[in-house]
Amino acid sequence: MPNLISRMESVQSPIIPVIGELIRNTPGTISLGQGVVSYSPPPEAIACLSQFFAEDSNNLYKQVEGIPQLLTAIKAKLSSFNAIEINQDNCIVVTAGSNMAYVNTVLAITSPGDEIILNTPYYFNHEMAIRMAGCHPVLVETDENYQLNLNAIASAITTKTRAIVTISPNNPTGTVYSQTSLQAVNQICREKNIYHISDEAYEYFTYDNIKHTSPASFPYSRKHTISLFSLSKAYGFASWRIGYMVIPADLLVSIKKVQDTILICPPVICQYAALGALQAKPDYLKHNLHTLSQVRQSALESLQELKDICTIAPANGAFYFFLKVDTDIDTFTVAERLIKEYQVAVIPGTTFGMHQGCYLRVAYGALQQDTAKTGINRLIKGLKSII
Numbered sequence: 001m002p003n004l005i006s007r008m009e010s011v012q013s014p015i016i017p018v019i020g021e022l023i024r025n026t027p028g029t030i031s032l033g034q035g036v037v038s039y040s041p042p043p044e045a046i047a048c049l050s051q052f053f054a055e056d057s058n059n060l061y062k063q064v065e066g067i068p069q070l071l072t073a074i075k076a077k078l079s080s081f082n083a084i085e086i087n088q089d090n091c092i093v094v095t096a097g098s099n100m101a102y103v104n105t106v107l108a109i110t111s112p113g114d115e116i117i118l119n120t121p122y123y124f125n126h127e128m129a130i131r132m133a134g135c136h137p138v139l140v141e142t143d144e145n146y147q148l149n150l151n152a153i154a155s156a157i158t159t160k161t162r163a164i165v166t167i168s169p170n171n172p173t174g175t176v177y178s179q180t181s182l183q184a185v186n187q188i189c190r191e192k193n194i195y196h197i198s199d200e201a202y203e204y205f206t207y208d209n210i211k212h213t214s215p216a217s218f219p220y221s222r223k224h225t226i227s228l229f230s231l232s233k234a235y236g237f238a239s240w241r242i243g244y245m246v247i248p249a250d251l252l253v254s255i256k257k258v259q260d261t262i263l264i265c266p267p268v269i270c271q272y273a274a275l276g277a278l279q280a281k282p283d284y285l286k287h288n289l290h291t292l293s294q295v296r297q298s299a300l301e302s303l304q305e306l307k308d309i310c311t312i313a314p315a316n317g318a319f320y321f322f323l324k325v326d327t328d329i330d331t332f333t334v335a336e337r338l339i340k341e342y343q344v345a346v347i348p349g350t351t352f353g354m355h356q357g358c359y360l361r362v363a364y365g366a367l368q369q370d371t372a373k374t375g376i377n378r379l380i381k382g383l384k385s386i387i
Contacts, residue, residue, distance in 0.1 A: 011131045012124065015351040022339045029343040030367070030375035035171060035320065036238045037292070037365045041277060042284045045235065048276025052269050062265045064256045066094025066244070070271045073278045074244055082203070082227075083217035084246060090222045091249050093259065094266045094274075098201045098230035098243035099125055103262075105226050105245070106133045108254035109195055110162050116197075117156050117164040119148060121322065121352035121359065123171050123199070136160075139353060145313045146173040146322065148181045154188055163195040163226075164188065169202035169212065169317025172352045172361040176206055176317035179213040186215045189224050196221070201230040201243070202318040204285060207293050210316040216246055223248045233365075234285060235277040242266065242274045292319060295369045299362070302376045309387050319365030322349070325358040327387045334358055334386060342382030344375050 016034055023029045052058050065071070071092050078084040078092075086092060095101040102125070106116065112134030118126060120139050130137045138161070140152045153164060164185055168177040182198075189196040198215045206212050216225040230243040247255055259265075296319065303312055303321065311324040325334065331348040339345050349359025362379065364372050 007132060007134055011128050012351065014128075015124065015347060019335070019339070019345055019347060022336060023345050026339050026343060029339055029345055030371060030378060031345040032362045032364065032367075032372075032375050032379065033345045033347050035233075035318075035363045035365060037233060037236050037288070037319070038367055039236050039288045039291075041236045041240075041273065042280035044280045045237075045273040045276040048272045048279070049269065052272040058268050062268050062271075064260050064265055065252070066092065066266055067268065067271050067275075070094060070275045073275055077278055078246065082200075082214040084214055084227070086246070087222075089249055090216070090246055091252055092244055092246055093252070093255055094242070094244045094271060095259065096241040096243070096263055096266050097232060098199065098228040098245075100241075100259075100263070101228040101243055101245035102126060102197070102199065103129050103132075104255050104258045105163075105195075105197055105228070105247075106130060106135065107258045108251055110135050113160065114162045115158060115160045116162055117153060118353070119153070119166065121146070121172050121349060121354050122165075123167055124351045124353075126165060126167075126199070127353065135162075142175075144311075146170065146175040148177055148185065150181065150184050150188075153185065157188070157192055157194070161192070161194055163197050165197045165199065166215070167199040167201075169205055170320075171202065171318055172320050172347070172349075173313065173322040174315025174318045174320040175313070176210050176212070182213050182215050183218055186218050186221050186225060190220065194224070196225045197228065198225060199228045201228065201233055203229065204234045204289060205292070205319060206317045207296060208316050212317075223250075226251070231274050231277055235274075235280070237270075237273070237277070240267075240270045240273060242270045291369075292365060295364050295367065295372045298369060298373055299364050299376050302373065302380065303362075305380050306383060309383060319363060321362040321364075323360045323362060325360060325383065325387060327358050329358060329386065331358045331360070334383075335360065337386055338379065338382045342378045342385075344378035344382060346379065
């Protein structure tokens with residue numbers, strides 16, 4: 001066979017499996033790597049599965065955009081929590097996680113050679129999906145606290161730009177963008193006739209009285225705003241692969257073409273679980289988020305020991321800290337040594353587009369407080385020794 005080169009040659013290899021292999025080869029390693037939560041789905045989600053099994057026809061394909069009862073529940077949630085009203089201008093599509101919602105979006109709104117603006121550090125799967133579609137990510141630097149640089153975003157727009165992506169609360173930095181900044185981006189998109197893709201997978205994870213803002217709640221935003229949501233984080237559904245998107249109504253036909261081709265319909269059994277999760281008692285989220293906030297506070301206090309060799313930017317959302325380490329040592333080498341020598345894993349910042357300097361993403365959502373504290377202490381000890 002000839003040496004055929006596909007579009008995948010330009011796509012970075014996922015870093016999570018690489019770090020996972022290093023962890024498996026170093027028994028006893030505490031992972032501050034993958035972004036998942038430690039708690040399980042609510043009992044209402046499990047109870048709702050009986051409704052799935054009670055209906056004989058549930059072994060058949062269902063609607064491409066999701067089962068009606070789940071769409072109704074999501075509509076109510078969007079209204080009460082996000083201040084997003086569903087009407088003739090927009091609609092909901094259930095997806096196999098918000099990553100699929102993003103891929104649906106990129107394929108539906110672009111042609112090969114088009115551009116999508118990402119703010120760095122970016123979420124690596126976003127950059128990968130753009131390249132897979134034969135499009136070009138245009139990277140715009142954020143400021144020293146990873147907040148949006150509005151002038152730089154506006155200057156990056158060309159005739160090939162199809163969308164600007166924002167992630168708030170942010171992965172990998174934990175930054176929460178202000179309502180003012182998000183409104184400014186949304187207004188730019190409206191004026192330039194491009195889309196605002198708003199990734200809100202961490203919408204519930206905010207701290208210190210910071211509030212989450214959904215751009216699709218802004219006046220005159222529905223026709224150019226695409227909102228991506230996930231149940232993986234808030235409801236402990238990582239492997240269940242259920243999320244949803246709110247899109248302008250005129251994109252529905254294109255989105256359904258993509259989804260029908262790749263998936264046909266979201267896994268129906270997981271849709272029933274999602275329906276149950278959205279009926280969970282308020283105490284479920286309140287308790288778990290309170291516990292996570294305690295883990296965050298403990299980690300933040302401990303990380304102050306690194307202030308002489310690391311910059312720790314404010315992180316009022318998600319469950320990440322993004323450390324800038326004062327060293328010339330290669331980032332992956334630092335991450336590898338932390339695993340092999342100190343039995344603690346973090347994610348190198350290069351996978352998030354940060355190639356100038358040493359950056360590390362620290363995730364604390366998957367661990368109980370004692371384990372997280374032990375992991376953070378190993379990280380502190382390791383960085384002090386390595387650097």
